[in-house]
Amino acid sequence: MAGLPTLAVVGATGAVGTVLCELLTGRRNVWGEIRLLASERSAGRKVRCRGEELTVQALTEEALDGVDVAMFDVPDEVAAHWAPIAVRRGAVVVDNSGAFRMDPHVPLVVPEINPEQLRDRPRGIVANGNCxxxxxxxxxxxxxxxxxxxxxxxxxxxxxxxxxQAGADTLHDQLIKVAGDRALGSRAGDVRQAVGDDLGPxxxxxxxxxxxxxxxxxxxxxxxxxxxxxxxxxxxxxxxxxxxxxxxxxxxxxxxxxxxxxxxxxxxxxxxxxxxxxxxxxxxxxxxxxxxxxxxxxxxxxxxxxxxxxxxxxxxxxxxxxxxxxxxxNLRKGAALNTAQIAELLAKDLTHP
Amino acid sequence: MAGLPTLAVVGATGAVGTVLCELLTGRRNVWGEIRLLASERSAGRKVRCRGEELTVQALTEEALDGVDVAMFDVPDEVAAHWAPIAVRRGAVVVDNSGAFRMDPHVPLVVPEINPEQLRDRPRGIVANGNCxxxxxxxxxxxxxxxxxxxxxxxxxxxxxxxxxQAGADTLHDQLIKVAGDRALGSRAGDVRQAVGDDLGPxxxxxxxxxxxxxxxxxxxxxxxxxxxxxxxxxxxxxxxxxxxxxxxxxxxxxxxxxxxxxxxxxxxxxxxxxxxxxxxxxxxxxxxxxxxxxxxxxxxxxxxxxxxxxxxxxxxxxxxxxxxxxxxxNLRKGAALNTAQIAELLAKDLTHP
Structure with missing residues (x-):
């Protein structure tokens, strides 16, 4: 492997993935290729990242080929399934889900606090903390x-x-329903009635x-x-x-x-x-x-x-x-930023001059 | 003094005073006359209380004459000035401000917890706790x-x-300004800009x-x-x-x-x-x-x-x-309800058959 390492962002179109792409644009560039992966549903979407327009690809085993570092921002069960696959294909995984955090063979790293724990990663996975x-x-x-x-x-x-993103959408929807009614919030149940049944997540x-x-x-x-x-x-x-x-x-x-x-x-x-x-x-x-x-x-x-x-x-x-x-x-240090910081520390070790 | 005691509600048109009038309507009636007092500005307003339409009177020394129990829901400095006057005129004061709570000669009473402390009130004042x-x-x-x-x-x-009430009005005003803009809350300062300079209290x-x-x-x-x-x-x-x-x-x-x-x-x-x-x-x-x-x-x-x-x-x-x-x-047990409960315990002692 010569030059800069290849990065995959798995879950690139979610709330955290979106912030990750923004961050990669603003931070010092340590990556060669950046590959955006997501569910079948999001494949084909165009996303700007690091000044390039990238096409989101579906997450498949082949799409992980040649990836050096894979950032995962997906639900626990998706991470539990796909992170070991990415590792077998040769990537180091930085996972933002809760799937591996308490695994004694997975370091839980905050670069400002315990960066030394990055060195020992027997499962090939590094976990990111809860937001x-x-x-x-x-x-x-x-x-x-x-x-x-x-x-x-x-x-x-x-x-x-x-x-x-569903959480943010839910609150914005509810605000529209309650704004303007100055009597709301003063009787038991009046907010429940105004908001209706759509409680989102x-x-x-x-x-x-x-x-x-x-x-x-x-x-x-x-x-x-x-x-x-x-x-x-x-x-x-x-x-x-x-x-x-x-x-x-x-x-x-x-x-x-x-x-x-x-x-x-x-x-x-x-x-x-x-x-x-x-x-x-x-x-x-x-x-x-x-x-x-x-x-x-x-x-x-x-x-x-x-x-x-x-x-x-x-x-x-x-x-x-x-x-x-x-x-x-919670989307930056609580998720995308800490993931990016960990990945950048890994990139340093993986970069071959 | 014969029959049921006379109650004054001082600060009858504020957020807590309004809830007090509602409560007096719903609770078992232990009062003779109920007199609603407030600032000059609110005098003359009609307020329904205990099924009667009462006219708010300006708070003056004379307006306190004949009052047995005076509930105060006014700012600290107003209570500090007027509560001793009401006591001199013969009333027991139940004060919801912070003016007297830590006075060692004023009991701080929660009827469910320390009702026995009502008996000893050397200043003629009983304090209600913070909400x-x-x-x-x-x-x-x-x-x-x-x-x-x-x-x-x-x-x-x-x-x-x-x-x-100014606090409640401020939040309702701000909700109108932020509702409908689904991008708000994602950039530093964007909510400040949408809300503008009117921060209320x-x-x-x-x-x-x-x-x-x-x-x-x-x-x-x-x-x-x-x-x-x-x-x-x-x-x-x-x-x-x-x-x-x-x-x-x-x-x-x-x-x-x-x-x-x-x-x-x-x-x-x-x-x-x-x-x-x-x-x-x-x-x-x-x-x-x-x-x-x-x-x-x-x-x-x-x-x-x-x-x-x-x-x-x-x-x-x-x-x-x-x-x-x-x-x-915070307007009921945190203020009006606890005040009403204390006043009702006092009323029992003051009622002469």
């Missing part, structure tokens, strides 16, 4: 290195595009509501998303006994996941020291001047790369605990 | 009695009507956003609302050393405050036992079957009296900790 985990962990990891993390209590404010209306449920039912009343926050935080930080309690809530925001974080450490912290750690952390931007109206919010963080961190303050009743609020673009 | 505290404490108190509360970690999802747009800031700047980066949750929980529960960390966030919901609660107790708990405690708790309704789409949400809880509690589950990594989600109508 809510990524937004939060990028701020938690540098604090852990400084103070020694013991416990996380998390509450999320998750955007509808975390459920894909959600168990309840999102317009004028918050829904304390994302993902599937896991054990003992926990949701799969809440379990991911616990399991993935432990794996990324290398803390198998980390105490984690998370409550995951969907909110009527298009893109931008936020998390209220209460982090307990092994040692005493001070707010200024913690703020300095976060200021120097890669992938983090500190936005923390409430008196001036500056705190992290989805409408500002959407479309940007870093995790926005603010409301940084030591707990009043525990000198070892820090409270803060973080917002990240 | 976010009330939604949450009604579920926390019975668990405390059973298990002994040690710590609360809270994240709120607060409705815009917590900032009064908020520091940022609420449509398609969450704002991690409510209230004013208190000490060390904490907001006044977050301090209220800590101070009022301690006072209502009689736990001056209770550890509390709260993050207060405004969300695009018209009415219905929600709180993600992580509560740590002195003794081990089990989920079923905790659920049973909550099922038997006054003012609480348990809505907890995620597989069937049943969890507490503002669109269902709005307009109802109880606090809706669900997502009840023991922490996976701490057998002494319980996680749950609670939603309550």
């Amino acid at each position: 809510t985990t990524l937004a939060m962990i990028i701020a938690v990891a540098p604090l852990h290195r400084e103070y020694g993390l013991r416990e996380l209590v998390l509450a999320s404010y998750q955007a509808v595009s975390g459920a894909g 959600f168990p309840a209306p999102l317009a004028l509501n918050v829904v304390p449920w994302t993902g599937l039912l896991a054990d003992e009343g926990w949701s799969s998303e809440e379990m991911k926050l616990r399991d993935e935080s432990r794996k990324i930080l290398g803390l198998p006994d980390l105490k984690v309690s998370a409550t995951c809530v969907r909110v009527p925001v298009v893109t931008g996941h936020s998390v209220a974080v209460h982090a307990v450490f092994a040692t005493e912290i001070d707010t200024d020291g913690a703020r300095e750690v976060l200021r120097n952390a890669p992938g983090v931007i500190v936005v923390d001047d409430p008196a001036a109206g500056e705190f992290p919010m989805p409408i500002d963080a959407v479309g940007t790369d870093p995790s926005w961190v603010g409301r940084i303050r030591r707990a009043l009743d525990d000198p070892r605990a820090l409270d803060f609020f973080v917002t990240g673009d | 976010t505290t009330l939604a949450m404490i009604i579920a926390v108190a019975p668990l405390h009695r059973e298990y002994g509360l040690r710590e609360l970690v809270l994240a709120s999802y607060q409705a815009v009507s917590g900032a009064g 908020f520091p940022a747009p609420l449509a398609l956003n969450v704002v991690p800031w409510t209230g004013l700047l208190a000490d060390e980066g904490w907001s006044s609302e977050e301090m209220k949750l800590r101070d009022e929980s301690r006072k209502i529960l009689g736990l001056p050393d209770l550890k509390v960390s709260a993050t207060c966030v405004r969300v695009p919901v018209v009415t219905g405050h929600s709180v993600a609660v992580h509560a740590v107790f002195a003794t081990e708990i089990d989920t079923d036992g905790a659920r049973e405690v909550l099922r038997n708790a006054p003012g609480v309704i348990v809505v907890d079957d995620p597989a069937a789409g049943e969890f507490p949400m503002p669109i269902d809880a709005v307009g109802t009296d109880p606090s809706w509690v669900g997502r009840i589950r023991r922490a996976l990594d701490d057998p002494r900790a319980l996680d749950f989600f609670v939603t309550g109508d």
Whole structure:
């Protein structure tokens, strides 16, 4: 293999795939051929990527021939089936689904935190974290290195595009139905009636509501998303006994996941020291001047790369605990950006001069 | 004084006052005359209350004559000025502002939790809790009695009507501006541009956003609302050393405050036992079957009296900790209902056969 490696984007026409193509246009180019793959249904579509107009191809075994790195942004079951096929055809897979994240033979990598784990990938697959985990962990990891993390209590404010393009479409549809009726939101059931039966991928209306449920039912009343926050935080930080309690809530925001974080450490912290750690952390931007109206919010963080961190303050009743609020673009750092960063690190190893 | 006591509603035309008049219509009648008072500007308005058409009068010293119980739903500074005047004129004041809540000579009463504290009111004033505290404490108190509360970690999802009618109007105005533009919410600043400069009582747009800031700047980066949750929980529960960390966030919901609660107790708990405690708790309704789409949400809880509690589950990594989600109508139990309940307890003592 000579020159620059070949990249395949599998799931190129989804919400995350679309952002991936945008990102590939803006980032430093490390790729030779870029091949866009998707379901039969999307084959033939033209997509602009890196200044070229590319034709989306159907995902087949042959379409994976000659691919060095394959980014997967497809549902869990599609990834579970196709990622091993891509590996057998010679590609390294960077998978954004939940199919492989907790596999002990698959590294779960955040380039700012544990890039060294990329080296050991016995299954040929590297996993990308869940979008809510990524937004939060990028701020938690540098604090852990400084103070020694013991416990996380998390509450999320998750955007509808975390459920894909259908999620975003659903909220926009519902907004049209509720806008203009100034009496709505004041009687039990009035929003349900206005929205009607089309709830899209959600168990309840999102317009004028918050829904304390994302993902599937896991054990003992926990949701799969809440379990991911616990399991993935432990794996990324290398803390198998980390105490984690998370409550995951969907909110009527298009893109931008936020998390209220209460982090307990092994040692005493001070707010200024913690703020300095976060200021120097890669992938983090500190936005923390409430008196001036500056705190992290989805409408500002959407479309940007870093995790926005603010409301940084030591707990009043525990000198070892820090409270803060973080917002990240769930389609970028929460998905496409982290995937691209991992793939670029792999590309460096695969590029032969 | 013979017969039923006279009630004054001070601030009768505001968001909470309006709900108070509705409540007085539906609840068992314990009042003689009901007098509606408000600012000069609202005087002369006709308001239906308890089946009668009443004319709103301007708040003056004379208008308070003969009043036995005065419910105050006005800004802090108005309450601070007028409540002592009403007391001097012979009324017991039930105040919903923040002016007196932390005064050691003013009881802070939630009838389901500490009604006995009503008896000792040296200033003649009884305080009503903050709306976010009330939604949450009604579920926390019975668990405390059973298990002994040690710590609360809270994240709120607060409705815009917590900032009064202006808050609700602002969100409705913004929804009209953002509805129908399906591209909105995907670029930094696009929602700000669509919403324009009219932010109403908020520091940022609420449509398609969450704002991690409510209230004013208190000490060390904490907001006044977050301090209220800590101070009022301690006072209502009689736990001056209770550890509390709260993050207060405004969300695009018209009415219905929600709180993600992580509560740590002195003794081990089990989920079923905790659920049973909550099922038997006054003012609480348990809505907890995620597989069937049943969890507490503002669109269902709005307009109802109880606090809706669900997502009840023991922490996976701490057998002494319980996680749950609670939603309550911030204008009812969070304000008007609790005020009415307190006033009715007072009315019982004041009624002479």
